[in-house]
Amino acid sequence: MDKPFAITLDVGTSRANKTGSWRTERAVYVERQPPCNQACPAGENIQGWLYAAEEGPGADGRGYERAWRTIMADNPFPAIMGRVCYHPCETACNREIVDEAVGINSVERFLGDEAIRQGWTVSVEAPPTGKRVLVVGAGPAGLSAAYHLAMLGHDVTVVDSAPLTGGMMRFGIPAYRLPRDVLDAEVQRIRDLGVHFHLGATVTDLDETIRDGGYDATFLAVGAQVGKRAYLPAGSVSHVLDAVTMLRGLEEGEAPMLGRRVAVYGGGNAAMDAARTARRLGADEAVVIYRRTRDRMPAHEGEVREAQEEGVLFRWLTTITQVDEGSLTVERMELDQSGFPHPTGEFDTLSADALVLALGQDTDLSLLEGMDDIAVRDGVVTVDHELMTGRPGVFAGGDAVPHERSVTVAVGHGRRAARAIDDWLADRAPEPVPHRELADFAMLNTWYYEDAPHQQRSMLEAVRRQSTFDEVVLGLDETTALYEARRCMSCGNCFSCDNCVGVCPDNAVRRLGPPGEYLIDLDYCKGCGLCVAECPAGAIAMVPEEI
Amino acid sequence: MTTVDLKLYQVGTFAAGNRLLPLEDRTVQAHPDRSNSITSGHRACQGCGEVLGARYVLDAAMRATGGDLVAVNATGCLEVFSTPYPESSWQLPWLHSLFGNAPAVASGVAAALRATGRGHTRVVGQAGDGGTVDIGFGALSGMFERNDDVLFVCYDNEGYMNTGVQRSGATPGGARTANTKAIGPEPGNAFGQGKNMPRIAMAHEIPYVATATVADLHDLERKVEKAMTFHGARYLHVLVPCPLGWGSASKDTILLARLAQRSGIFPVFESEGGEVTAVTPIRRRVPVEDYLRPQRRYSHLFGAHPRPDVVARIQAGADRSIARYGLLADSSEK
Ligand SMILES: Cc1cc2nc3c(=O)[nH]c(=O)nc-3n(C[C@H](O)[C@H](O)[C@H](O)COP(=O)(O)OP(=O)(O)OC[C@H]3O[C@@H](n4cnc5c(N)ncnc54)[C@H](O)[C@@H]3O)c2cc1C
Ligand SMILES: Cc1ncc(C[n+]2csc(CCOP(=O)(O)OP(=O)(O)O)c2C)c(N)n1
Ligand code: SF4
Ligand code: SF4
Ligand SMILES: [Mg+2]
Numbered sequence: 001m002d003k004p005f006a007i008t009l010d011v012g013t014s015r016a017n018k019t020g021s022w023r024t025e026r027a028v029y030v031e032r033q034p035p036c037n038q039a040c041p042a043g044e045n046i047q048g049w050l051y052a053a054e055e056g057p058g059a060d061g062r063g064y065e066r067a068w069r070t071i072m073a074d075n076p077f078p079a080i081m082g083r084v085c086y087h088p089c090e091t092a093c094n095r096e097i098v099d100e101a102v103g104i105n106s107v108e109r110f111l112g113d114e115a116i117r118q119g120w121t122v123s124v125e126a127p128p129t130g131k132r133v134l135v136v137g138a139g140p141a142g143l144s145a146a147y148h149l150a151m152l153g154h155d156v157t158v159v160d161s162a163p164l165t166g167g168m169m170r171f172g173i174p175a176y177r178l179p180r181d182v183l184d185a186e187v188q189r190i191r192d193l194g195v196h197f198h199l200g201a202t203v204t205d206l207d208e209t210i211r212d213g214g215y216d217a218t219f220l221a222v223g224a225q226v227g228k229r230a231y232l233p234a235g236s237v238s239h240v241l242d243a244v245t246m247l248r249g250l251e252e253g254e255a256p257m258l259g260r261r262v263a264v265y266g267g268g269n270a271a272m273d274a275a276r277t278a279r280r281l282g283a284d285e286a287v288v289i290y291r292r293t294r295d296r297m298p299a300h301e302g303e304v305r306e307a308q309e310e311g312v313l314f315r316w317l318t319t320i321t322q323v324d325e326g327s328l329t330v331e332r333m334e335l336d337q338s339g340f341p342h343p344t345g346e347f348d349t350l351s352a353d354a355l356v357l358a359l360g361q362d363t364d365l366s367l368l369e370g371m372d373d374i375a376v377r378d379g380v381v382t383v384d385h386e387l388m389t390g391r392p393g394v395f396a397g398g399d400a401v402p403h404e405r406s407v408t409v410a411v412g413h414g415r416r417a418a419r420a421i422d423d424w425l426a427d428r429a430p431e432p433v434p435h436r437e438l439a440d441f442a443m444l445n446t447w448y449y450e451d452a453p454h455q456q457r458s459m460l461e462a463v464r465r466q467s468t469f470d471e472v473v474l475g476l477d478e479t480t481a482l483y484e485a486r487r488c489m490s491c492g493n494c495f496s497c498d499n500c501v502g503v504c505p506d507n508a509v510r511r512l513g514p515p516g517e518y519l520i521d522l523d524y525c526k527g528c529g530l531c532v533a534e535c536p537a538g539a540i541a542m543v544p545e546e547i
Numbered sequence: 548m549t550t551v552d553l554k555l556y557q558v559g560t561f562a563a564g565n566r567l568l569p570l571e572d573r574t575v576q577a578h579p580d581r582s583n584s585i586t587s588g589h590r591a592c593q594g595c596g597e598v599l600g601a602r603y604v605l606d607a608a609m610r611a612t613g614g615d616l617v618a619v620n621a622t623g624c625l626e627v628f629s630t631p632y633p634e635s636s637w638q639l640p641w642l643h644s645l646f647g648n649a650p651a652v653a654s655g656v657a658a659a660l661r662a663t664g665r666g667h668t669r670v671v672g673q674a675g676d677g678g679t680v681d682i683g684f685g686a687l688s689g690m691f692e693r694n695d696d697v698l699f700v701c702y703d704n705e706g707y708m709n710t711g712v713q714r715s716g717a718t719p720g721g722a723r724t725a726n727t728k729a730i731g732p733e734p735g736n737a738f739g740q741g742k743n744m745p746r747i748a749m750a751h752e753i754p755y756v757a758t759a760t761v762a763d764l765h766d767l768e769r770k771v772e773k774a775m776t777f778h779g780a781r782y783l784h785v786l787v788p789c790p791l792g793w794g795s796a797s798k799d800t801i802l803l804a805r806l807a808q809r810s811g812i813f814p815v816f817e818s819e820g821g822e823v824t825a826v827t828p829i830r831r832r833v834p835v836e837d838y839l840r841p842q843r844r845y846s847h848l849f850g851a852h853p854r855p856d857v858v859a860r861i862q863a864g865a866d867r868s869i870a871r872y873g874l875l876a877d878s879s880e881k
Contacts, residue, residue, distance in 0.1 A: 009633035011634075011635060012633050014587070014631075014634045015586060015588040016634060017590070017634060018588070019588055022593065054567060055567065447561065447805065448562045449561075450561070495566070496564075496565070497563065497565050497566075498563040498573065498574075498576070499562040501563060501564075501576065501577060502562075502563030502574060502764055503563070503599070503801060505591060505594060505599040505800075506587050506589070506598075507587045511579060515566035523587070526593040526594075528593035528594035528797035529594070529797060529798030530594050530599075530797070530800060533798040533799065533801065533802060534801050536562055
């Protein structure tokens with residue numbers, strides 16, 4: 001023994017003492033569902049693409065491209081989305097509680113535009129399946145389905161009665177909100193995948209088209225094309241037209257004659273588009289007539305605000321009772337307890353050279369005649385959870401099925417239907433979607449995020465907007481887009497801040513190397529829960545240990 | 548002032564690291580090669596703030612000195628849980644002598660190193676609040692007076708935790724400890740007693756004095772690094788919540804340190820040569836009640852027979868330190 005005086009044992013490290021045995025709960029990394037993802041009708045992994053976008057040009061110079069490709073895995077229209085989507089993701093965004101929601105939509109638009117500028121493309125990796133799929137309708141639902149089906153290796157044919165693709169994205173949404181070169185660029189990518197388009201061809205008998213074409217499966221995405229007409233007693237010379245006809249006519253090159261004073265009847269987005277378009281076509285006065293109050297208007301808040309900024313006038317709590325040449329008779333309404341409008345018997349006269357009806361759209365499903373196994377209720381096609389109609393192999397989505405109507409919902413239907421069709425063609429049960437717990441605000445530790453308000457998209461000057469169809473909302477530039485992306489708190493998912501590595505009193509959190517990859521060393525984790533409490537993103541959970 | 552320049556990095560700014568930040572802007576704790584001065588297997592309680600604070604301080608000091616560092620430790624939890632014979636958790640030269648003599652031993656080690664031509668090796672002395680403000684007080688004051696080249700760190704958990712949570716000169720008014728019971732008309736520790744060690748250190752006009760908590764890692768590491776740029780006596784007072792002694796959940800250790808700062812109860816500042824040179828302004832101020840409620844040592848102030856008068860007294864103390872250090876000066880939240 002050559003030990004010093006009074007020393008009997010060799011020095012040992014405390015690492016021999018496996019304090020993990022004290023534990024009754026262990027920390028585990030989780031991937032929770034961010035509220036934005038949960039709210040996205042197109043099923044985008046928003047947190048995932050913001051994570052990539054945050055890297056910006058980044059170490060490898062490809063953060064934006066990775067972000068764009070993450071969007072493209074679910075949605076082929078980032079640049080369109082960034083302009084027309086009503087962004088329910090932002091309404092759900094947890095950052096709203098800290099300061100202001102992340103400007104998800106602006107960043108998406110920046111990425112979509114960047115892809116167009118840089119010429120990023122996608123290609124089909126899957127081997128050809130030899131299956132032929134018919135898509136009826138080249139609106140967002142049909143195009144999204146065609147894109148996903150093509151990516152899965154199917155041979156896709158899209159048929160549309162219109163001379164150009166896009167559906168309501170082209171023939172409804174005005175160019176000042178969605179410039180046509182953007183629309184064309186994003187549709188071109190789908191063409192480049194080898195999808196066949198038969199434009200200017202109306203399907204009148206779906207059964208026959210499927211049989212004659214020898215299609216293995218079909219996606220029906222005919223939308224709702226027919227402007228609703230209300231019965232209004234009208235003088236013979238009164239000028240009444242519907243919003244979709246007006247907007248479509250404009251797109252086809254025939255500007256409607258509206259006169260100096262235009263009244264628009266309805267409270268939805270089509271009404272806002274009709275009124276704003278009327279202003280651009282030279283009307284001195286465009287007034288929206290709606291039977292309820294502003295807060296009950298179905299139109300998106302941003303659209304109403306922009307219309308007001310452009311000088312569109314509003315008459316709330318008003319219905320039209322009579323239309324004559326140059327004037328309208330209107331009646332004031334009152335809301336009851338439940339918010340339902342009732343007539344008051346107080347009448348008024350308004351001068352108007354033209355009346356545009358924007359009362360919603362009906363479907364034209366005459367192509368389904370004779371297909372009795374496909375049920376139609378309230379003018380829309382009945383589908384099951386997989387979006388399949390009563391006829392095996394015939395699926396439907398978008399405005400033609402019972403659901404909220406938007407481009408984003410239509411795109412989401414196209415994606416879901418494409419996956420369901422792929423499963424159906426392979427005679428395979430759909431893969432169960434793993435349930436992810438919602439990343440609730442209470443699970444975050446937002447102390448760690450610096451406060452920063454969101455970058456407003458600059459607006460074209462209102463005056464200029466009224467007389468042109470130039471784009472109204474401008475995109476973010478590179479630095480502001482990056483800044484905005486970095487406001488994301490990465491709810492429920494690790495963003496690699498190393499806080500867990502820092503706060504563990506027992507050095508039990510190891511970094512494995514690549515960002516975001518950590519391991520909890522259970523030999524030493526005492527289960528104190530500090531990493532969970534101090535994880536900014538709520539990406540760690542405590543689970544009871546089996547004792 | 549002590550705020551971090553935020554540039555464009557809006558995520559994880561206050562966290563240990565961030566994949567978007569250049570390595571040099573991340574904390575030492577986020578570095579893959581941090582020294583882990585006190586390694587796994589120590590016997591500190593679950594969620595112990597003291598062991599966390601010690602690793603934060605010593606890893607930063609190791610980095611600042613290129614690993615040329617010796618630590619001298621007083622008796623207390625930090626010593627007991629790290630070195631049950633023959634095991635040690637320390638991954639740097641470490642010396643323990645007695646409860647009351649750590650500042651004197653640290654002074655001696657610094658003198659010996661200098662005398663043997665190894666003056667480049669730096670010395671950190673460390674102790675709990677008991678070892679610092681009570682039994683080690685005279686030795687520490689001497690170390691300050693002589694301006695010995697030692698960074699002395701007090702890990703303040705506001706009591707004698709190692710021996711079963713007794714009162715120290717750093718135990719706050721109203722807090723229950725084993726010998727200041729929550730009974731009688733003035734439950735818990737008496738008000739108006741105890742010692743404010745950072746101010747006493749400042750009164751010695753030593754080169755550097757700073758306070759910090761385990762809740763603000765960037766700030767704590769920066770102060771250690773700065774302290775190591777000075778020679779002579781330096782003092783760092785770190786608030787380290789103790790789940791056992793405070794009766795708090797082990798997961799709340801950092802939260803409580805943060806609330807102590809946000810409520811003004813624990814002012815975070817720096818001083819050079821006896822003058823306050825910088826304060827960490829309060830971001831999102833909270834009432835002291837938010838800090839007190841999660842701790843069982845204050846539970847007698849709430850419960851069935853609440854003592855709003857005592858809470859008000861604690862609040863008044865916090866308000867006084869907010870005014871004294873100008874903790875709201877840089878903040879819009881008054
Ligand atoms: C004016 C207006 C503005 C809008 N603004 C927005 C907005 O800003 N954001 C938003 O999210 N949503 C908006 N919407 C709603 C959105 O446009 C629709 O919900 C969406 O386009 C529906 O997509 P879809 O593919 O189901 O149908 P559609 O877009 O209507 O496309 C259906 C396609 O099928 C074709 N078709 C129909 N029948 C046949 C047939 N028998 N044979 C061949 N082809 C056929 C049609 O020609 C059309 O091209 C707006 C709607 C309108 C009317
Ligand atoms: C001279 C002497 N008196 C009493 C003790 C018993 N003792 C050991 S640690 C300790 C209290 C330590 O308190 P503190 O310094 O605050 O450290 P903590 O354990 O709280 O971290 C006491 C009283 C001792 N070791 N030596
Ligand atoms: S902060 Fe980011 S992850 Fe969280 S909801 Fe908002 S966009 Fe989604
Ligand atoms: S008693 Fe307090 S200071 Fe001591 S090991 Fe436990 S938590 Fe840490
Ligand atoms: Mg103590």
